[in-house]
Amino acid sequence: MPQGSETxxxxxxxxxxxxxxxxxAWAPGFADVEAWQEWDGxxxxxxxxxxxxxxxxxxxxxxxxxxxxxxxxxxxHECAAGRSPAATVFASRHGxxxxxxxxxxxxxxxxxxxxxxxxxSVHNTAAGIHSIVHHDHAPSSAIAAGxxxxxxxxxxxxxxxxxxxxxxxxxxxLVFADETLPDEYAPWRPSAEATHAxxxxxxxxxxxxxxWRPSAEACDAQPAPATQPLALALLAxxxxxxxxxxxxxxxxxxxxxxxx
Amino acid sequence: MTELESxxxxxxxxxxELEDLAPDDIVTDAPLFGEGLGxxxxxxLELGIALKKRFGLELRxxxxxxxxxxxxxxxxxxxxxxxxxxxx
Numbered sequence: 001m002p003q004g005s006e007t008x009x010x011x012x013x014x015x016x017x018x019x020x021x022x023x024x025a026w027a028p029g030f031a032d033v034e035a036w037q038e039w040d041g042x043x044x045x046x047x048x049x050x051x052x053x054x055x056x057x058x059x060x061x062x063x064x065x066x067x068x069x070x071x072x073x074x075x076x077h078e079c080a081a082g083r084s085p086a087a088t089v090f091a092s093r094h095g096x097x098x099x100x101x102x103x104x105x106x107x108x109x110x111x112x113x114x115x116x117x118x119x120x121s122v123h124n125t126a127a128g129i130h131s132i133v134h135h136d137h138a139p140s141s142a143i144a145a146g147x148x149x150x151x152x153x154x155x156x157x158x159x160x161x162x163x164x165x166x167x168x169x170x171x172x173x174l175v176f177a178d179e180t181l182p183d184e185y186a187p188w189r190p191s192a193e194a195t196h197a198x199x200x201x202x203x204x205x206x207x208x209x210x211x212w213r214p215s216a217e218a219c220d221a222q223p224a225p226a227t228q229p230l231a232l233a234l235l236a237x238x239x240x241x242x243x244x245x246x247x248x249x250x251x252x253x254x255x256x257x258x259x260x
Numbered sequence: 261m262t263e264l265e266s267x268x269x270x271x272x273x274x275x276x277e278l279e280d281l282a283p284d285d286i287v288t289d290a291p292l293f294g295e296g297l298g299x300x301x302x303x304x305l306e307l308g309i310a311l312k313k314r315f316g317l318e319l320r321x322x323x324x325x326x327x328x329x330x331x332x333x334x335x336x337x338x339x340x341x342x343x344x345x346x347x348x
Contacts, residue, residue, distance in 0.1 A: 059280070064277055112313075115306050116277075116306045
């Protein structure tokens with residue numbers, strides 16, 4: 001009974017599935033879908049510090065935005081393409097860490113920290129600005145969950161999808177963005193670090209299926225650090241660079257597929 | 261435009277990341293918040309800190325005249341001049 005076994009897998013605690021109606025991604029040197037088509041699925045080029053322009057944001061609001069927020073707003077805008085989501089899920093492992101470091105330096109130096117920098121350093125900065133820019137009143141979550149932040153954002157989005165009343169109209173907008181760490185955190189730099197952002201317009205369906213288990217169970221040897229962030233491993237799967245997702249982090253191993 | 265008013269305009273541009281503007285773009289007696297320049301409440305906080313750093317201006321949030329003081333470059337200049345009669 002394939003149908004029955006699928007249902008069982010989907011309702012268990014270690015698997016999730018959903019449809020992906022649209023996606024958008026950004027990284028330095030990868031401004032649009034055409035650029036990603038040229039990507040070989042491997043390491044991204046060195047971070048050149050560039051940022052998306054986000055011209056759709058009012059200039060007075062735009063002037064203060066940090067790069068991570070610009071990246072998140074950019075992919076969200078591209079992916080949603082004017083549609084209003086039923087819910088938004090924003091995720092990042094480290095958030096606007098560069099801004100927090102600036103605030104900490106000010107405090108350590110005995111200066112008053114900047115209120116504008118503080119207001120834009122919180123983990124729901126991108127979610128809040130997105131809501132203001134698009135007059136979007138949909139419920140929103142901001143998730144940070146270590147190197148598996150994208151995985152748990154997808155679980156959150158799947159939960160939101162289950163609550164949708166009109167599956168044909170609405171979707172859930174998931175936005176993930178991360179930056180390379182500021183130099184102050186160099187000793188803790190993750191092995192699979194990259195500046196990148198990914199947005200997914202999620203609907204009920206099975207385009208994307210993921211399952212996971214503790215890395216210690218998945219391999220006999222000591223779990224090795226991930227060689228690529230989960231979002232990029234997933235994107236490589238979508239672009240056909242790899243037939244299946246097989247990502248392994250320090251805590252969890254994630255398997256799955258993302259078909260067009 | 262007095263020297264003090266000019267210094268306040270430069271401070272506004274620098275502290276509030278308004279690099280697209282020149283000091284002359286800010287009208288001395290025009291509203292800074294809402295209409296006019298269109299600054300918001302976060303700008304007000306940021307500007308308060310910048311004024312404290314640059315001019316040693318101490319502001320109290322329970323000052324009933326605070327909103328009037330922050331109305332324009334002109335009113336800020338008047339406040340600073342009152343607090344520092346020797347000039348800047």
